[in-house]
Amino acid sequence: MSETPSALFRYNNQEFSLPIRQGSEAEQAIDISQLREKTGLITFDDGFGNTGSCQSAITYIEGEKGILRYRGYPIEQLAEHSNFVETAYLVIYGELPTQEQRSQFSALLTENAAIHERMVYLFESYPRDAHPMALLGAMVNALACYYPHLATNNHDRDIINFDDAAATLISKVRTITAMAYRMSRGLPVIYPKRGLKYCENFLHMMFSEPYDMYECPDVVARALNLILLLHADHEQNCSTATVRMVASSGANLFASAAAGICALWGPLHGGANQAVIEMLQAIHAEGDDGSRFIAAAKDGKRRLMGFGHRVYKNYDPRAKIIGKACDDLLREMGINDPLLDIARLLEQTALRDSYFVERKLYPNVDFYSGIIMRAIGIPLNMFTVMFAIGRMPGWVANWREVATVGKPKIYRPRQIYVGSQVRDYVPMEKR
Numbered sequence: 371m372s373e374t375p376s377a378l379f380r381y382n383n384q385e386f387s388l389p390i391r392q393g394s395e396a397e398q399a400i401d402i403s404q405l406r407e408k409t410g411l412i413t414f415d416d417g418f419g420n421t422g423s424c425q426s427a428i429t430y431i432e433g434e435k436g437i438l439r440y441r442g443y444p445i446e447q448l449a450e451h452s453n454f455v456e457t458a459y460l461v462i463y464g465e466l467p468t469q470e471q472r473s474q475f476s477a478l479l480t481e482n483a484a485i486h487e488r489m490v491y492l493f494e495s496y497p498r499d500a501h502p503m504a505l506l507g508a509m510v511n512a513l514a515c516y517y518p519h520l521a522t523n524n525h526d527r528d529i530i531n532f533d534d535a536a537a538t539l540i541s542k543v544r545t546i547t548a549m550a551y552r553m554s555r556g557l558p559v560i561y562p563k564r565g566l567k568y569c570e571n572f573l574h575m576m577f578s579e580p581y582d583m584y585e586c587p588d589v590v591a592r593a594l595n596l597i598l599l600l601h602a603d604h605e606q607n608c609s610t611a612t613v614r615m616v617a618s619s620g621a622n623l624f625a626s627a628a629a630g631i632c633a634l635w636g637p638l639h640g641g642a643n644q645a646v647i648e649m650l651q652a653i654h655a656e657g658d659d660g661s662r663f664i665a666a667a668k669d670g671k672r673r674l675m676g677f678g679h680r681v682y683k684n685y686d687p688r689a690k691i692i693g694k695a696c697d698d699l700l701r702e703m704g705i706n707d708p709l710l711d712i713a714r715l716l717e718q719t720a721l722r723d724s725y726f727v728e729r730k731l732y733p734n735v736d737f738y739s740g741i742i743m744r745a746i747g748i749p750l751n752m753f754t755v756m757f758a759i760g761r762m763p764g765w766v767a768n769w770r771e772v773a774t775v776g777k778p779k780i781y782r783p784r785q786i787y788v789g790s791q792v793r794d795y796v797p798m799e800k801r
C-alpha cells in the first residue's frame with residue numbers, strides 16, 4: 371500500500387491533513403489512525419460498512435462489478451481449472467503450487483486426516499441432536515487440547531509449526547464433520563482412507579458402511595470441490611474479521627478458527643444456506659409459487675434468504691457459477707427438485723422487481739449451494755458446516771497474515787457511549 375496525497379479535514383476552525391492510502395487495485399482509503407490524537411474525534415461506522423480494518427493480500431472483491439479474485443486469480447478461472455486443495459494452497463501460501471508443493475501439501479493433509487482417538491469420547495458426551503455447528507466449534511477449539519504443540523498462543527512459536535497446524539485444521543475439520551454426522555445417526559464411525567482425494571475421502575467418511583464402500587460419482591466429487599473452492603475466502607466478512615480479531619490477541623490458529631465458526635453460524639452469514647432451503651421448503655409446503663413470498667419480503671415481513679450482500683451490488687460471481695453447476699448436477703444425476711424451480715422463479719421475479727432492483731439485491735453464494743448439497747445427500751443442518759470446511763483456508767490465510775505481517779497490533783475498536791452519566795450507588799432499601 372503506497373501513500374499518496376492527503377485529505378484535508380476541517381474541525382473547530384482547525385485543519386488537519388489525513389493521509390490517503392492506496393491499494394494495489396487503486397482503491398483508496400483515508401488513514402484515520404491519527405485522527406483522535408489530532409482532533410479528539412473517533413469515527414463512527416455502525417456495522418463497519420465503510421471501514422478498512424486491515425491490509426490484506428489474499429482476496430480482492432469489487433462489489434459494484436461482481437469481481438472476486440483469490441491472490442489475483444479470477445474466481446471463474448479457479449472454478450473452471452482448479453480444485454479445492456490446490457485453491458486452499460493458493461489462498462494460504464499466495465501462489466499456485468508446483469507439482470512438488472502440491473504433493474507435499476496433499477501428503478500433509480492425508481497424514482493429518484485422523485483425529486485423536488480420545489476426541490471420539492467428546493462426541494459421545496454431546497446430545498445426539500446437537501447442532502453440527504455447535505459441535506464443530508467445540509471440536510476445533512478442542513484441537514488445542516490434543517495438539518498443544520501447534521497451539522502455544524505465541525505467534526512466533528506457532529508460526530514455526532504453521533504448515534502442520536494448517537494441514538491439521540483443514541484435514542481434520544472434514545473428519546470431525548463426518549464423525550458428527552455418523553454419531554448423530556447412531557452409525558459406526560468410518561475412518562479416513564489413504565489414497566482417496568479430499569472430497570472423495572470426506573464423502574467416504576460420511577456415506578460408506580463397514581461392509582459397503584461408498585462409490586463417489588465424479589459429478590458429485592466435482593460439485594463438492596466447486597462448492598468448497600467457491601467458499602475458500604471472501605475477504606473481511608463477519609467470520610474472517612472475527613478470526614483476525616481473535617488472532618490479533620496472539621491466540622492460536624485453532625482458537626481463532628473456532629471463533630470464526632461461531633460467527634459463521636448466524637443466518638445472516640453462513641447460516642443463510644440452511645435458511646434458503648427452509649424458506650424454499652416453506653414456500654413449497656404453502657403451495658405458493660414464490661409470488662406471495664416476494665410480496666411479503668417487499669413489505670419487510672419476510673427476508674428473501676440468499677439474496678443481497680453487503681459488498682456485492684451486482685451479481686455475486688459465485689452465485690452465477692453455482693447456479694449453472696446446480697443445473698448441470700441435477701441433470702446429470704437425473705434429479706428433479708421442485709425447490710430449484712421455486713428458486714429460479716424467485717430469482718427471475720426479484721430481478722425484475724423494482725424493490726430488489728433499486729436496492730441492488732442479487733442472488734448470493736447461498737442461494738443455490740443448498741440445492742447442490744441436498745442432491746449430494748448432505749443433511750440440511752450440516753449446510754453451514756460445509757461452508758465452514760470451505761472457508762477454512764481463508765481463515766488460515768488470514769490468521770497467518772495477522773501472525774506474520776507487520777507489527778502485531780491488537781484489534782480494539784472504540785465506541786460511542788450512550789449509557790447513564792455518572793451517578794451515586796443507591797442502597798437496596800432506597801431502590
Ligand code: CMC
Pocket residue numbers: 604607637638639640642667668672673674675676677678679680681729731734735736
Ligand atoms: N430480502 C429483502 N430485503 C432485503 C434483503 C433480502 N434478502 N437484503 C436486504 N434487503 C433490504 C433491506 O431491508 C434494506 O431495505 P431498506 O433500505 O428499505 O431498509 C436494504 O435492502 C439494505 O439492506 P441491509 O440489511 O441494510 O443490507 P446489509 O448490507 O446490512 O445486509 C445482508 C446484507 C446479506 C445481511 C442482507 O442482504 C441479508 O440479510 N440477506 C439475506 C441473508 C443472506 O442471504 N445472507 C448471506 C450473505 S452471502 C454469504 C456470506 O457472506 O455470509
